[in-house]
Amino acid sequence: EPEVTQTPSHQVTQMGQEVILRCVPISNHLYFYWYRQILGQKVEFLVSFYNNEISEKSEIFDDQFSVERPDGSNFTLKIRSTKLEDSAMYFCASSDPTANYGYTFGSGTRLTVV
Amino acid sequence: RKEVEQDPGPFNVPEGATVAFNCTYSNSASQSFFWYRQDCRKEPKLLMSVYSSGNEDGRFTAQLNRASQYISLLIRDSKLSDSATYLCVVSFPGNTPLVFGKGTRLSVIA
Numbered sequence: 001e002p003e004v005t006q007t008p009s010h011q012v013t014q015m016g017q018e019v020i021l022r023c024v025p026i027s028n029h030l031y032f033y034w035y036r037q038i039l040g041q042k043v044e045f046l047v048s049f050y051n052n053e054i055s056e057k058s059e060i061f062d063d064q065f066s067v068e069r070p071d072g073s074n075f076t077l078k079i080r081s082t083k084l085e086d087s088a089m090y091f092c093a094s095s096d097p098t099a100n101y102g103y104t105f106g107s108g109t110r111l112t113v114v
Numbered sequence: 115r116k117e118v119e120q121d122p123g124p125f126n127v128p129e130g131a132t133v134a135f136n137c138t139y140s141n142s143a144s145q146s147f148f149w150y151r152q153d154c155r156k157e158p159k160l161l162m163s164v165y166s167s168g169n170e171d172g173r174f175t176a177q178l179n180r181a182s183q184y185i186s187l188l189i190r191d192s193k194l195s196d197s198a199t200y201l202c203v204v205s206f207p208g209n210t211p212l213v214f215g216k217g218t219r220l221s222v223i224a
Contacts (some may be wrong), residue, residue, distance in 0.1 A: 013163075020196070026116075031209055033211065035211075042201075042214045042215060042216040042217065043158060043201070043214040044214070045212065045213070047210075050209070053148055055209075056210065056211060057179040058211075073131070080132065091157055091158070097208070097209050103160065103212065105157040105158055105159070106157060107157050108155075108156070108157050110155070
C-alpha cells in the first residue's frame with residue numbers, strides 16, 4: 001500500500017535554529033498538507049499545497065513557516081527560527097481529489113525545541 | 115467557526131463491552147465526517163467515514179444527525195487492541211483541510 005514517508009522521525013533543535021522537515025507524498029496525489037499536534041492537544045491544520053503553491057493556510061502558519069516542493073517527490077516544511085512552543089508532532093499528508101476520500105498521513109516528525 | 119467537540123474521556127471498559135462516543139460540530143456547512151483512530155505518538159488513521167444513513171463496519175457503527183450536528187461511534191465487543199484515541203473529524207466542501215476534534219481516549223481492560 002502506498003505510504004507518505006517523513007524524515008526525520010525525531011528532531012531536537014535549539015531555540016532560534018532553523019529546521020526543515022521532509023515528506024515524500026504518495027506519487028499520484030495532488031494535494032499536500034502539513035498538520036501539527038502539540039502533546040495532549042488536537043491535530044491542527046497548518047497549510048495545504050496544490051499546483052506548486054499554497055492553497056490555504058491557518059493562523060498558525062505565520063512568516064516563520066514556509067513550504068516548498070523542491071523536486072517532483074519531496075515536500076518540505078521549514079521553520080525559520082524555532083521557538084519552544086513549536087515543539088510538537090508534525091504530520092504530512094497527501095490526498096487524491098479524484099477518489100471519494102484519499103487522505104493519507106505520514107508517521108510524523110517529533111520536533112523538540114530546547 | 116469550525117469547531118469539533120468531543121468528550122475527552124478516558125473511557126475505561128472491560129473486554130467485550132459496548133462503548134459509544136459522541137461528537138458535535140459547530141458549522142452546519144460541514145460536508146464530510148470521519149472517525150479516525152490514533153495510537154499513542156502515532157499518526158491518525160482513518161477508521162471509517164460517516165454517512166447520513168449510518169454505516170457499519172464489523173464491530174463499528176457510525177451515525178450522523180445533521181439536524182443536531184451530532185456524530186456517534188459505537189464499538190461492540192471491545193477488544194484490548196481497540197485501546198486508542200478516537201478522533202472525530204469533519205471537512206467542508208471543496209478540497210479543504212480536515213478539522214479534528216481533540217479525541218476521546220479509550221482503554222479496554224482485560
